[in-house]
Amino acid sequence: MRVILTRAGGQQAAVASMPEPGDLRADAAGPPTPPRWTWDDTNRWYPRLLSDGVRVERAHDLRLAHAILRSSDLSADTTLATAPPGPWDGLPPVSPPQPGGAAPPDAPATLFDLGQPAPSSSDPDGDGLDPVAELGAQLDAIASSAGPARLRLLVAAESAGALAAAEMQHVGLPWRTDVHDEILTEALGPRPRPGERPAKLEALVHRIREALDAPPTLNPDSHPDLLRAMEYAGVGARSLRKWELEKLDHPVVAPLLEYKSLYRLYTANGWSWLDTWARAGRFRMEYVVGGVVTGRWASTGGGALQLPHSVRRAVVADPGWQFVVADAAQLEPRVLAALARDEHMAAAGRGPDGGTSAAAGPGAAANGAGGASAGDVDMYAGIVAAGVVETRQQAKVGMLGAMYGGTTGVSAQVMPRLAKAFPQAIDLVESAARAGERGEVVTTRLGRSSPRPGSAWAATQSRAFDEDAGADDASRARSQTRAWGRFTRNFVVQGTAAEWALCWIASLRRRLWALGTVPGDAAGLAPAPFADRPHLVFFLHDEVVIHTPAALAAQVAAETRAAAAEAGRLLFGDFPVTFPVTVATVDSYADAKD
DNA sequence: TCCAGGTGCGCG
DNA sequence: AAAGCGCGCACCTGGA
Incomplete structure (x- = not known):
């Protein structure tokens, strides 16, 4: 009806x-x-x-x-x-x-x-x-x-x-503006008057000009200006990227890197951010559900999905309340293992011993303040333990390369070993890449399909086959083809992981509501209908933050794990893949660092 | 004065 | 173009 x-x-x-x-x-x-x-x-x-x-x-x-x-x-x-x-x-x-x-x-x-x-x-x-x-x-x-x-x-x-x-x-994310202001003052000096640079930035600008022997007119915020001055001083930089500057040996490098880092904090999450976004003790972000082609959420306003770790100290639970911060450990490789029904890879995800230990199950104990317990089911450690590669870093970079389409460095080195150990998983991403290179559509576990390449794609492809096509036409077409293949390769994994995460929070919000209210009078600062109940306050692709009356924190932690297991069953039935969750119960988001 | 494009960096 | 995926945002530049 x-x-x-x-x-x-x-x-x-x-x-x-x-x-x-x-x-x-x-x-x-x-x-x-x-x-x-x-x-x-x-x-x-x-x-x-x-x-x-x-x-x-x-x-x-x-x-x-x-x-x-x-x-x-x-x-x-x-x-x-x-x-x-x-x-x-x-x-x-x-x-x-x-x-x-x-x-x-x-x-x-x-x-x-x-x-x-x-x-x-x-x-x-x-x-x-x-x-x-x-x-x-x-x-x-x-x-x-x-x-x-x-x-x-x-x-x-x-x-x-x-x-x-x-x-x-x-409800918004609890935000202590006084703590945020402390962070800024500590890093940048006191809040400057409008139109002026914070003291610490100003000092760094002087050091930069000195190191380059540049005039006071040098504007460090102007890339052309700065590059010209650096060339004149013989620094030998092709760009101003951090990783590139780090390779150089010149007195300007240190102050410049520090300037860039602090400048970023000042412009992206400084006092004007605070004025605009953190009103009345809450940061109200706007999520854009389905805003990413893969099904991930996007956000608009305040850079909600890019909150730097350096300001997370300002995210503080209300008095008598706590945060339960839960993070799905190695979500994407686990999703890949399940998608491909790759039993060996799934077994590596169950821990170094293949999941026979009692701690590996979804019932792994909830932990106390600041603790985390997914380390013993680290999938990368499991891959090392299975003898596929020597180090955790190799396992991690190798898997990322497999899912992103890396072709160089460590990821290329270990790829043959991954392909030998986990043929089904690697086959899956390789065929997704080839489908994309042919201009075809790929589809996630639950049925979200990738977009077709745009008209410019076809134009570039056909130009490469013109009679008067040059070598650069051909190479442009080839690089575009490969790029689209990397996109579709990643789409199936990122998109299915996003579906898992949707099921996780869908289950979680139902479970949190079912926990009910705390006995006694513990109405907090959150608005109705969540004033006296645990509720979600933040979601970041594979991580959630729940704001809860402290008395319910342990139950909330247990529900995040149960919801993760439920999401796994919804997507992959009884295929033996696990989705362990790292859980921390904290007063400040910054204390949940992984 | 406005806007598109380039650059670089924050997050996963 | 780092070594590969997906985003949002701030700044500067150069042209309309």
């Missing part, structure tokens, strides 16, 4: 899909399945519900699901995918409201008027965005696809991710 709810006046429609009768029967013994809210864009509706203290358990985000189903190889033959481009294609995401900002013009005063009769379809704005028709088309596309179960899970996970993202935006 699907119940359609429209607000009074009907300018906007939201659709709630109620449990099917079968679901109700299956749940007869337990609590009823909560409704799945279906809407055009989670960020149009959910922030307002959260402001009213309402949490939504399940959702179906039509915009996100459309993007997946439209391009998935699994649903390529469906009506939805073969239809001409429509209004749901390329729909820009709704930007969530900023706290204190004006309500968006189309924000409804109340979400629903339950007295309204349910329409069978709705296109109130006449913009072609009919959520009822679109939901029907999507459910049909999933059902008639080549992988209904996979796509159903992917759409559910993507939508759950949208809920989690909106919730994290709602």
Whole structure:
């Protein structure tokens, strides 16, 4: 049974899909399945519900699901995918409201008027965005696809991710502006007046000019300026990259490297960042769910996914609360092992002894403050123990090379040994690369497909075959071909890892809610509906931060591990791959360093 | 004065 | 172009 709810006046429609009768029967013994809210864009509706203290358990985000189903190889033959481009294609995401900002013009005063009769379809704005028709088309596309179960899970996970993202935006990341200011003052000197450099930067500029014997007009922020001065002084640098400068032996190198590092802190996460982004003790980032082609999240505003380690000291839990910081250990190689169903590689991931030790299971003990416990199931150590390579560093660089397409250095050296030990895993990434080189699409475990190369790609390829094509035309085409192969090679791994992470947080947010509130009166500073409950505050590809009443920290830690195991089962069934999680219970994010 | 492009670095 | 993937952001430059 699907119940359609429209607000009074009907300018906007939201659709709630109620449990099917079968679901109700299956749940007869337990609590009823909560409704799945279906809407055009989670960020149009959910922030307002959260402001009213309402949490939504399940959702179906039509915009996100459309993007997946439209391009998935699994649903390529469906009506939805073969239809001409429509209004749901390329729909820009709704930007969530900023706290204190004006309500968006189309924000409804109340979400629903339950007295309204349910329409069978709705296109109130006449913009072609009919959520009822679109939901029907999507459910049909999933059902008639080549992988209904996979796509159903992917759409559910993507939508759950949208809920989690909106919730994290709602509560914000606890941020101590006073601690941040201390960090800055310590590194840069006191906050400068507008238009002036911080004292420590100014001193470094003088040292740089001195070392180069350059005039006071030398602007260290101007690359052409600086390169010219360095050439004149005979430094011999081709660029200003850190790794390049480090190779040089010249008095300017040390102050210049220090200047670049501090300059970065000052411009990217300095006082003006603080003024703009850390309001009222919280950093409210805006996640862009599905913002990366591979399915990873992107972010906009404040560089939320690039918070330097040097300022994480400012992320401090509220009084009486703690952070549980959980990190999926060696996520991508484990995902690769499972994707390829490579038993030997999966066994290496179960630890140096192949997983026979009791500590290797998902039940590995939760640890106390500052501790971490995934070290004994280090996959790279497992690869060394299996005799594939000599050192952990070789294992790590080799695996990264396999997944990224490295062709030189250590990664190229150890590749033959990896290919011999783990033929199925290496075959998988190699065929993904070759498919990309042929201009073909590759697809993740749950059905997200890579984009096709753009028109410029084909143009470059055909130019290489012109009669008057030169050697550089050919080499340009070849390098472009290889680059696209590296992209598709990585896509299957990064994209499937992103799916694992979506399932992880989807499971986790459900488990955290189920932990309930703490006994007694421990309402914290977080807004409703999370004021007295553990909740997610940060997500970074393979890492989560949970803000929790201290009394629940141990249970939260256990749930992060259980959720990781559940994510593994959802994606890979009973294939014996493990996803150990490094967990730290801390007062400050900086104390969770891996 | 605005904008695209290049450069470099933060994160995973 | 480091040795290979994916991002966001700040700055400078040079042209409109």
